[in-house]
Amino acid sequence: MNENTANEPSPPLNYLTAERGIWSWWMSTDHKRIGLMYLGSMIFFFFLGGFIALAIRSQLFRAGSTLLAPQSYNVAFTIHGVIMIFLFIVPGVPATLGNFLLPLMIGAKDVAFPRMNRLSYWIYALGALFAFGALFMGVDTGWTFYAPYSIQNRWGVVTMTLAAFVLGFSSILTGLNFLVTIHKLRCPGMSWNRLPLFVWTLYATAILQVVATPVIGITLLLLILENLFGVGVFNPAMGGDPVLFQHFFWFYSHPVVYIMILPSMGIISEIVPVFSRKPIFGYKALVAASIGIAVISVLVWGHHMFVAGMSDAARIAFSLLTFLVAVPTAVKVFNWLSTMYKGSISFESPMLYAMAFIFLFMIAGTSGIHLATLATDAHYHDTYFVVAHFHYTIQGGAVIGLYAGLHFWFPLIFGRVYNEKLARLAFWMVFIGFNGTFLPQFALGMEGMPRRYFTYPAEFEPLHQVSTVFAFLNGTGYSLVLLNLLYAAFRGKRSPANPWGSLGLEWSTSLPPPHDNFERIPVVEDWSYGYAQPQTAVRLKQMEEASRAAQLHQGPQTPHEGPPRHMQPEQAYDAAKLGMWIFLGTEILLFGGLFCAYIIYRLANLELFATASRHLSWPLGTLNTVILLTSSYFMARAVSRARSGDNDGIIRCLDLTLLCALAFLVIKGFEYAAKFEHHLFPPPNIYFGLYFATTGLHALHVLCGMGVIVWLRGLAENERFSKTYFTPVEMGGLYWHLVDVIWIYLFPLLYLI
Amino acid sequence: MEDNASTIRVYRSTLLALLALTVLTVYTGKFAPPGLGSIAGVIIIASLKAGLVAAFFMHLRFESRLIIAVCLYPLVVLSLLIGGTYLDVATRTKEASPAAAGEEQIPQQRSGAASPGPSH
Ligand code: HEM
Ligand SMILES: [Cu+2]
Numbered sequence: 001m002n003e004n005t006a007n008e009p010s011p012p013l014n015y016l017t018a019e020r021g022i023w024s025w026w027m028s029t030d031h032k033r034i035g036l037m038y039l040g041s042m043i044f045f046f047f048l049g050g051f052i053a054l055a056i057r058s059q060l061f062r063a064g065s066t067l068l069a070p071q072s073y074n075v076a077f078t079i080h081g082v083i084m085i086f087l088f089i090v091p092g093v094p095a096t097l098g099n100f101l102l103p104l105m106i107g108a109k110d111v112a113f114p115r116m117n118r119l120s121y122w123i124y125a126l127g128a129l130f131a132f133g134a135l136f137m138g139v140d141t142g143w144t145f146y147a148p149y150s151i152q153n154r155w156g157v158v159t160m161t162l163a164a165f166v167l168g169f170s171s172i173l174t175g176l177n178f179l180v181t182i183h184k185l186r187c188p189g190m191s192w193n194r195l196p197l198f199v200w201t202l203y204a205t206a207i208l209q210v211v212a213t214p215v216i217g218i219t220l221l222l223l224i225l226e227n228l229f230g231v232g233v234f235n236p237a238m239g240g241d242p243v244l245f246q247h248f249f250w251f252y253s254h255p256v257v258y259i260m261i262l263p264s265m266g267i268i269s270e271i272v273p274v275f276s277r278k279p280i281f282g283y284k285a286l287v288a289a290s291i292g293i294a295v296i297s298v299l300v301w302g303h304h305m306f307v308a309g310m311s312d313a314a315r316i317a318f319s320l321l322t323f324l325v326a327v328p329t330a331v332k333v334f335n336w337l338s339t340m341y342k343g344s345i346s347f348e349s350p351m352l353y354a355m356a357f358i359f360l361f362m363i364a365g366t367s368g369i370h371l372a373t374l375a376t377d378a379h380y381h382d383t384y385f386v387v388a389h390f391h392y393t394i395q396g397g398a399v400i401g402l403y404a405g406l407h408f409w410f411p412l413i414f415g416r417v418y419n420e421k422l423a424r425l426a427f428w429m430v431f432i433g434f435n436g437t438f439l440p441q442f443a444l445g446m447e448g449m450p451r452r453y454f455t456y457p458a459e460f461e462p463l464h465q466v467s468t469v470f471a472f473l474n475g476t477g478y479s480l481v482l483l484n485l486l487y488a489a490f491r492g493k494r495s496p497a498n499p500w501g502s503l504g505l506e507w508s509t510s511l512p513p514p515h516d517n518f519e520r521i522p523v524v525e526d527w528s529y530g531y532a533q534p535q536t537a538v539r540l541k542q543m544e545e546a547s548r549a550a551q552l553h554q555g556p557q558t559p560h561e562g563p564p565r566h567m568q569p570e571q572a573y574d575a576a577k578l579g580m581w582i583f584l585g586t587e588i589l590l591f592g593g594l595f596c597a598y599i600i601y602r603l604a605n606l607e608l609f610a611t612a613s614r615h616l617s618w619p620l621g622t623l624n625t626v627i628l629l630t631s632s633y634f635m636a637r638a639v640s641r642a643r644s645g646d647n648d649g650i651i652r653c654l655d656l657t658l659l660c661a662l663a664f665l666v667i668k669g670f671e672y673a674a675k676f677e678h679h680l681f682p683p684p685n686i687y688f689g690l691y692f693a694t695t696g697l698h699a700l701h702v703l704c705g706m707g708v709i710v711w712l713r714g715l716a717e718n719e720r721f722s723k724t725y726f727t728p729v730e731m732g733g734l735y736w737h738l739v740d741v742i743w744i745y746l747f748p749l750l751y752l753i
Numbered sequence: 754m755e756d757n758a759s760t761i762r763v764y765r766s767t768l769l770a771l772l773a774l775t776v777l778t779v780y781t782g783k784f785a786p787p788g789l790g791s792i793a794g795v796i797i798i799a800s801l802k803a804g805l806v807a808a809f810f811m812h813l814r815f816e817s818r819l820i821i822a823v824c825l826y827p828l829v830v831l832s833l834l835i836g837g838t839y840l841d842v843a844t845r846t847k848e849a850s851p852a853a854a855g856e857e858q859i860p861q862q863r864s865g866a867a868s869p870g871p872s873h
Pocket of ligand 2: 253
């Protein structure tokens with residue numbers, strides 16, 4: 001290595017240069033590369049969605065314009081919404097900056113499950129492909145897919161919702177990975193009360209990702225089944241209730257707005273102290289606010305349905321609960337302001353974005369309060385007031401936060417600096433363009449301009465024209481940001497170590513970081529917000545030296561194959577177990593949506609369900625219950641065999657489990673055949689709709705479980721397990737038991753009562 | 754938890770208990786007087802069975818508080834979903850619900866109008 005520096009000082013290898021070629025990116029398990037791949041794909045979709053937005057705005061420039069035909073207009077706003085929500089801002093900050101920074105900020109070499117991380121990107125790519133296909137199929141339901149309009153058997157809706165379903169799965173994997181990483185991979189000294197605030201918001205976000213996403217998963221699945229076979233759950237013609245779709249949809253889609261914004265809030269909490277040179281004000285309150293927002297956000301979904309036909313009691317309850325959201329969000333704003341108070345603030349581009357975030361988010365939040373008020377919402381609902389509100393939250397909040405973070409961490413990500421003057425110019429274009437676009441829309445909404453209309457009466461024209469003109473300024477601003485950063489990524493000047501003088505752990509490695517992040521796992525002695533303290537200068541100096549040293553020491557690395565060995569065996573076992581239980585939790589919630597539908601309809605249709613359930617054969621159901629319980633027993637034995645290191649025992653027990661599973665499916669097959677013969681499929685009523693949906697989904701899980709068992713059996717035959725390593729058997733076992741537990745509920749609910 | 758006589762005994766007793774509860778649940782659901790009592794009965798029994806599987810087969814009784822929390826959290830969230838939705842459906846009236854104008858409680862009325870099930 002010394003010779004290397006003596007002769008030709010070839011640029012040190014880092015995560016960008018460690019391996020070359022597109023294939024090495026696609027196959028990479030490095031969290032930094034995966035973050036960048038997400039970033040690239042998402043920025044692409046951001047601009048695609050942006051172009052469509054400009055087309056929409058152009059159509060609205062004139063009352064009675066014919067630029068877009070009415071139907072094309074409906075398709076355009078649907079595509080715009082779907083792209084911006086599902087392909088851009090839901091993966092958003094966690095998948096990009098979160099992926100890149102989380103391990104660096106907690107002193108780890110990678111996330112807990114690097115291969116799962118890569119899988120989540122692949123799944124994202126698959127979902128994007130589906131969504132892309134659906135773009136050409138003329139979906140015009142809006143991104144909300146409200147039933148019953150969306151259940152009229154159209155392949156476009158099926159493809160689009162399938163895309164959203166797939167993308168949701170990717171989101172769950174990211175959330176799960178982050179939760180386990182934060183719990184199990186923090187470096188020594190990184191206690192919970194030193195955890196960077198950005199990491200805390202990723203944590204709160206990850207919780208929402210794993211609890212809310214399964215509910216949208218089952219909702220979209222039901223929508224797909226409804227379109228293909230007619231389950232009836234959302235179909236008024238079959239006694240279904242379309243408002244139930246809205247309940248399910250918003251149970252996910254309200255929390256999801258916090259999935260979008262929470263990480264951006266975390267970014268602001270990181271940037272404000274650095275550029276104010278003051279410790280963050282109210283660290284604990286900010287943490288509590290993040291968790292508080294996550295908790296409250298699953299309690300307020302009904303505020304999207306105030307005029308959808310919900311009961312008075314529910315409306316009042318949801319309105320009240322919604323007001324609660326304002327408390328933790330206001331806590332955040334006050335803490336940022338207090339951090340800046342009397343600080344020595346400098347206004348580089350990251351700080352400009354951060355301050356814009358605070359300003360815009362205030363407008364967003366206060367307009368939300370208007371919408372949360374029942375009386376005013378009756379007027380504002382489905383008008384441009386709502387459009388302005390959520391653009392202030394999502395674009396003014398989540399997107400501006402993402403751009404703040406991109407500018408802040410850019411030198412770390414690429415090891416280069418961008419043109420600051422250009423960055424500021426672009427910022428002002430974005431900021432002015434944004435406000436000019438959406439402030440008039442508040443006024444339009446108050447005057448009664450409805451959303452999702454391709455044209456409007458002439459009196460709305462002036463405000464629409466203002467909005468359109470500024471929208472183009474907004475778009476130009478974003479393009480300038482992109483050009484500036486793209487150029488700098490390849491051609492920018494090399495960044496000095498720790499250019500902003502941040503105390504964050506991520507800056508103590510070389511820029512850009514090496515494949516393994518840190519040469520040695522760091523030991524943390526303090527939180528990262530200790531600015532303007534006697535020891536601050538010393539610590540900054542140490543960090544700079546560490547960063548420079550990391551650069552020098554980083555001679556040519558052997559390209560890495562597969563994930564780094566970043567965990568001790570015990571740690572890996574704990575991580576796998578925690579991950580598995582979180583996954584099981586998402587499965588419970590997936591089926592939970594079906595249980596919820598069952599309960600609602602059951603209580604409303606006692607007679608219908610009781611008579612219909614007599615068409616199922618309870619003796620066969622009982623037999624299947626016994627079989628599945630027995631299979632669980634064998635599975636438990638397989639695991640304890642594995643713990644004793646008895647390979648043949650594992651195989652024997654797995655075979656018996658497999659046999660039970662097969663018997664279960666055969667019996668199920670007979671039952672289904674009988675139903676088909678009696679013309680109970682497609683389902684004649686909701687009871688059978690739910691019967692086929694639940695048992696079908698369960699049978700699918702049995703099949704997956706069998707696949708897992710076969711795989712485990714193969715590993716056992718190759719003697720891959722030992723007394724000290726049996727994690728896969730145990731995890732497979734947990735999954736299998738869950739399949740059993742779900743059946744334990746399905747059996748009585750469907751067959752017996 | 755190695756595969757020795759005592760764990761085998763625990764697993765066997767668990768299975769036996771599960772099978773016994775299955776018999777009980779069939780009795781409660783099919784042979785006891787029908788009604789809300791029997792519905793509640795089978796759900797309670799199912800929860801007992803699920804608890805047994807989780808505690809013994811899935812070793813939840815040996816797990817850390819974190820994992821137990823991970824296991825309970827979805828149930829809390831699910832009860833919120835059910836609770837919030839049910840709050841709406843159960844309290845809907847004609848006046849409160851423009852969508853239901855001219856109808857009684859939505860699901861009941863509409864399903865009444867729809868196919869009454871394959872009872873013929
Ligand atoms: C103080 C905080 C907030 C309150 C009180 C609030 C309240 C509301 C209410 C009541 C509505 C429904 C309006 C209607 O349809 O009539 C709404 C819509 C919406 N909000 Fe918020 N909100 C808040 C923050 C946010 C944030 C942070 C985001 C996103 C990051 C967001 C995104 C949205 C979206 C996307 C919609 C409309 C969805 C649609 O109908 O297409 N909101 N908000
Ligand atoms: Cu909401």
